[in-house]
Amino acid sequence: MASPQGTAVSLSGVSRSFGAVRALSGVDLAIPEGQCLGLVGHNGAGKSTLMHVLAGTLRPDTGQIALAGEQHDRITVNLAQRLGIRCVFQELSLCPNLTVAENTRILHPSIRGFGWRRKAGRLIAAMLDRIFPGHDISPDAVVADLSIGRRQMVEIARAFTVSQGALRLVILDEPTSSLDATTARQLLDFMRGALKSGVSCVLISHMMGEILNYSDLIAVMKNGQLVASGPVGQFSSESLVELMSGGEHPDRTARQRAARVRAETAISVRAEEPGRGLPFIARQGEVIGLAGLSGHGQTDFLVRVFEAARARHPGLSVSGDVSFVAGDRQADGVFPLWSIADNIGVASLPALRNGLLLSPGKEKDLSDRWGRTMGIKAPSLKDEILSLSGGNQQKALFARALSTRSAVVLMDDPMRGVDINTKLDVYDIIAQEAAGGRTFLWYTTEFEELEYCDRVYVFQNGRIVGELEGEQITEAGVIGSSFKDKEAA
Numbered sequence: 389m390a391s392p393q394g395t396a397v398s399l400s401g402v403s404r405s406f407g408a409v410r411a412l413s414g415v416d417l418a419i420p421e422g423q424c425l426g427l428v429g430h431n432g433a434g435k436s437t438l439m440h441v442l443a444g445t446l447r448p449d450t451g452q453i454a455l456a457g458e459q460h461d462r463i464t465v466n467l468a469q470r471l472g473i474r475c476v477f478q479e480l481s482l483c484p485n486l487t488v489a490e491n492t493r494i495l496h497p498s499i500r501g502f503g504w505r506r507k508a509g510r511l512i513a514a515m516l517d518r519i520f521p522g523h524d525i526s527p528d529a530v531v532a533d534l535s536i537g538r539r540q541m542v543e544i545a546r547a548f549t550v551s552q553g554a555l556r557l558v559i560l561d562e563p564t565s566s567l568d569a570t571t572a573r574q575l576l577d578f579m580r581g582a583l584k585s586g587v588s589c590v591l592i593s594h595m596m597g598e599i600l601n602y603s604d605l606i607a608v609m610k611n612g613q614l615v616a617s618g619p620v621g622q623f624s625s626e627s628l629v630e631l632m633s634g635g636e637h638p639d640r641t642a643r644q645r646a647a648r649v650r651a652e653t654a655i656s657v658r659a660e661e662p663g664r665g666l667p668f669i670a671r672q673g674e675v676i677g678l679a680g681l682s683g684h685g686q687t688d689f690l691v692r693v694f695e696a697a698r699a700r701h702p703g704l705s706v707s708g709d710v711s712f713v714a715g716d717r718q719a720d721g722v723f724p725l726w727s728i729a730d731n732i733g734v735a736s737l738p739a740l741r742n743g744l745l746l747s748p749g750k751e752k753d754l755s756d757r758w759g760r761t762m763g764i765k766a767p768s769l770k771d772e773i774l775s776l777s778g779g780n781q782q783k784a785l786f787a788r789a790l791s792t793r794s795a796v797v798l799m800d801d802p803m804r805g806v807d808i809n810t811k812l813d814v815y816d817i818i819a820q821e822a823a824g825g826r827t828f829l830w831y832t833t834e835f836e837e838l839e840y841c842d843r844v845y846v847f848q849n850g851r852i853v854g855e856l857e858g859e860q861i862t863e864a865g866v867i868g869s870s871f872k873d874k875e876a877a
């Protein structure tokens with residue numbers, strides 16, 4: 389690991405409140421040159437707010453920031469840009485109506501004149517090739533047409549592009565949340581290489597393995613404060629979870645799939661679509677995983693199941709209502725102008741009626757109950773959904789789906805940004821609800837989550853190429869299934 393040469397950026401006594409919420413409270417933090425600081429904390433701990441202060445997108449109420457040998461009360465976006473601070477925020481910030489090349493140009497005002505699009509396209513294509521060899525993203529693609537995983541890849545590659553000046557600090561706020569394991573590894577290996585050239589990185593992640601394997605130093609935040617920091621060797625997965633949660637779930641860092649012996653229950657979802665590979669069956673009470681490299685048709689399959697529950701769909705039948713937990717919460721999940729309570733209740737409107745009108749009392753009961761169950765951290769559920777941290781917004785989407793009476797719950801990589809303790813609680817809820825007869829179809833980019841599934845279907849190029857059960861559900865099993873199909877093709 390790199391040895392400390394100096395400090396790239398340091399913050400002292402930084403505080404920031406949003407109304408009654410004290411998001412940051414007197415935070416001191418130093419990021420050494422050429423090193424990676426792993427930043428962890430539960431949902432709403434203040435990690436993104438701290439990074440927004442560093443990137444100049446939020447003004448702190450108090451505190452100082454030392455950068456390039458100068459003290460600042462605040463950093464502006466322009467100053468951060470000039471000094472080589474780049475951010476990949478959790479809520480991706482690419483302009484959806486522009487192409488990948490045009491989005492790259494926004495970050496590089498020096499690219500101008502005749503052929504600027506081509507120059508910007510070459511810059512981003514070269515960086516995508518370096519970080520994600522084998523990617524299939526064209527600089528001319530319109531961002532809105534890319535899957536969330538590919539948008540995340542573009543945003544990451546863009547952050548590392550340089551046209552003039554030098555990179556000083558790259559902030560990666562949950563950069564792998566929509567990437568499959570292979571792509572995530574490509575990024576993290578590239579990041580370790582970039583540190584050698586003196587760039588510093590902040591890596592925010594809820595995956596303790598990533599933090600422990602790829603950081604030099606770790607800082608732990610809790611309720612807006614820094615509660616621990618030090619070299620990576622001082623921490624373990626268990627100690628990090630305990631520091632974040634205050635020891636609330638010290639014994640719950642790992643879980644094995646319960647060997648569930650179930651009777652053959654009724655079929656909830658059956659798919660035998662022409663040209664789409666193996667047949668798919670999900671029975672009542674089953675938790676079915678959808679695996680394979682990201683963007684290989686898993687989300688499209690969930691959308692087709694959703695549609696088949698409402699209208700006839702060739703080769704697909706669904707029995708009962710379905711609800712959907714979106715992973716791309718910005719595009720498909722939250723109603724941004726609505727409150728948290730309204731966002732939760734919107735899928736349960738028939739059950740919330742009193743005669744012809746909606747009952748405010750029933751709506752409040754429902755959102756209170758599920759807000760509590762999911763541990764949504766907010767002063768009031770009447771607050772706007774966008775006042776929540778990313779992970780807490782995702783919990784509201786879970787609450788929306790689970791609070792319905794749907795027989796089938798479709799989950800599109802739904803744990804994006806959810807902290808580890810909440811994840812464990814949600815895994816429990818899924819198991820309980822499945823035991824009660826609900827069927828779950830669960831697309832996940834995290835291998836560990838497949839451990840919670842009864843059976844797994846592996847997708848490749850839009851087709852189902854494998855079915856795994858019990859002990860076969862391993863990373864090697866999933867990769868093996870994809871490989872077999874390539875050989876057969």
Ligand SMILES: Nc1ncnc2c1ncn2[C@@H]1O[C@H](COP(=O)(O)OP(=O)(O)OP(=O)(O)O)[C@@H](O)[C@H]1O
Nearest residue numbers: 406411431432433434435436437775776777778779
């Ligand atoms: N614009 C805002 N308006 C009101 N409250 C906000 C706003 N931004 C953040 N907060 C609050 O500040 C606190 C810290 O949020 P922050 O997004 O920094 O958490 P986080 O640690 O990044 O969480 P996550 O892991 O879920 O991303 C939360 O309670 C959040 O609700």
